[in-house]
Amino acid sequence: MADPMRIRAQASGDKATVRVLMAHEMETGFRKDASGKVIPAWYIQEVVAQLNGKTVLTAQWGPSVAKNPFLQFAVKGAKAGDKITISWTDSKGDKRTDEAAVS
Amino acid sequence: MKHCKLLALVCSAWLLAGCTTLLSGGVDDARVAKMMDTSFRPEGIAGLDRLQQDAANAACSAAQDGSPPAEVVEAIQRDALQSVKMPADGKFLGDWREGEKLAQNGRGMTWSDKSALPRDNGGNCLNCHQVTREEVAYGTLGPSLYHYGRDRGVTDPNSPTAQPIIAYTWTKIYNAKSYNACSGMPRFGHKGLLDEAQIKDLMALLLDPNSPVNR
């Protein structure tokens, strides 16, 4: 199973800035291993962010997003104690969901 | 033979200096050798023979941030100068385009490289030197080579007036210790890192008036 994400959500004024680090190889499908065999593409394709259970952002990513991806965005109206949930689905169908409270 | 003489000179110079480097901090050369011998293993093309120091490397290592004694420096430089082989056909300049590729190429001689042949080695120039104005990712361990030929007044590399700087540059690339005993630059010709044709291409990069170095 994939390693947990690191989610930081900080309220400031009428919004909360969310920074997420995800543990993922993000293989492009262009690289070769030591024996010269192509390493198949394997990358996060969909990212969903929720505020207190309601979807606020859906993103689609290609294999050119960097390894161990970083994402930053701001949620309007989020305040300390609100729950931010991030989920991703990769090209093999693996999923990971983590959450953090806005501080 | 030559190395023996130089080694003898290095040792006597140390004795004169009271053997301070030999025993600095209570570590003698034998203890250092033991550390090196027990710490490394061969990997790919990088064998344990690479840990052997020639007399010049031993003297420059012992000097640390300083310089070996003057007579040792002289001997290293004399030996280095004698090692230089000028091009067999008397032609010093090749193709600057190939030279630029070599200058950009930082590969060669590591345990992850497949072969130690000159054709598989880069010149590593950009790691340490500015070479052209266009390439901003250059190192600063060595002096800038931008305008190398131009600044030295080389407008026609075949003219007699250009010959001294041509010979100097060839010698510097072939064995950098010829002019600076503890130079940080690899001895590309002497150590067989680059072949004659490759050195000619680097010469052209530096001295051809049409090369981006001199534009």
Place this chain on the structure above:
Amino acid sequence: MSTRREMMNRSAQLAGMLALLGMAPQWALAQAASFNAAAFDAKTMPDLMKALDMAAPVESKDVTITGPDIAENGAVVPIGAATTLTGVKRLLLLVEKNPSMLSAMFDVSDAVEPNFSTRVKMGQSSNVFAVAIMNDGKVFYASKEVKVTLGGCGG
């Protein structure tokens, strides 16, 4: 939920089989997820416009692309897309000279600011674009050049 998961797994296996056969697996993946494989496979702007059914982007000062002038390493290049315009539906991040242009596509809702930052891989120096697709079908963009440098010691 589980049905979708199974479908995705199956389609991933199918994609793998097709890849082995030397066939393009994009459609297989696209079928299972909401993932727009055609868009992420687009090599040129016309291809991308077709895949996303979008109009040609027009340069706009109201869209911003952030990124470094020089990236020390093409493996990780921080870039961001933002707009001050209201009524934005989607924000895209594109790298012109990558094998496929589209890196990321963000569906904007009223609950988030139209301002997203991530990090992308770049194979070489290239222009990068932020593209804003508006609810009314208009498309705006901003671009900047990012130079990718070579590293020391052979790369």
Place this chain on the structure above:
Amino acid sequence: MMRTTLALCLVAAVGLPVAGQAGQEKSAADAIAEYRAMLADGNPSELFEAKGEDLWKQKRGPKNASLEQCNLGKGPGVVKGAFVELPRWFPDTGRVQDLESRLLTCMETLQGFDAKTIAVTPFGSGEQVTIEGLVAWIAAESRGLRFHVPQSRPEERLSYELGKRAFYYRAGPYDFSCASCHGQAGKRIRLQDLPQLSTNPGDGVGFAAWPAYRVSSGELWGMQRRITDCYRQQRFPYPGYGSEVTIALSSFMGVNAQGAESVAPALKR
């Protein structure tokens, strides 16, 4: 038809010079500094730190034990502050050890792993991955603290002196030593700054920045891997994991960095 026309327009538009390019010619060094600043927030090393903390507390290995009783020099289980006091001499092994060789000792004695097997496992695979996480977390537990690597014992002073000799040891096909690249201040290879390691290069630089997340490979490198790759680029043969020369170099760099603030794990090219 319509679409084709638009597409052509776009090609033309895209071909225009990029706005804001002229007028503000920045130096390459400034631009690189800006690039690094953009990455500073959100160092993926955090992912490794979190994993490392779990691995420290998890019961693992043939003995199904955690590392919580591991003595990193400040007593069994004390992690905070241990990193900035390594390498040091350990009475149980009778050796000067750096963080990674000490972890090998603990994994062997507490968990029953075979240290020799782990030492020859390639970086980035098997139990070496475990150590990557562990060093990330253990270093992070000393973030902001200043180095004070002990030199009270003769073994520790010998390790420093051996490291100094290794640092200046020129050999190999390129005649390089560590000092070839790290012996002067203010130099760089390509665009990468080279810390001067024969002296104290300052807070969060050089020894005080590793372990680090390497963006080029997306991996977490400890000091052992850092030194190994330096030797590769020095065109030397392969230094053994936890070998005397690697620990001696850490003693040399660590003592030179005395008083410098640790920012490890940092983010590196």
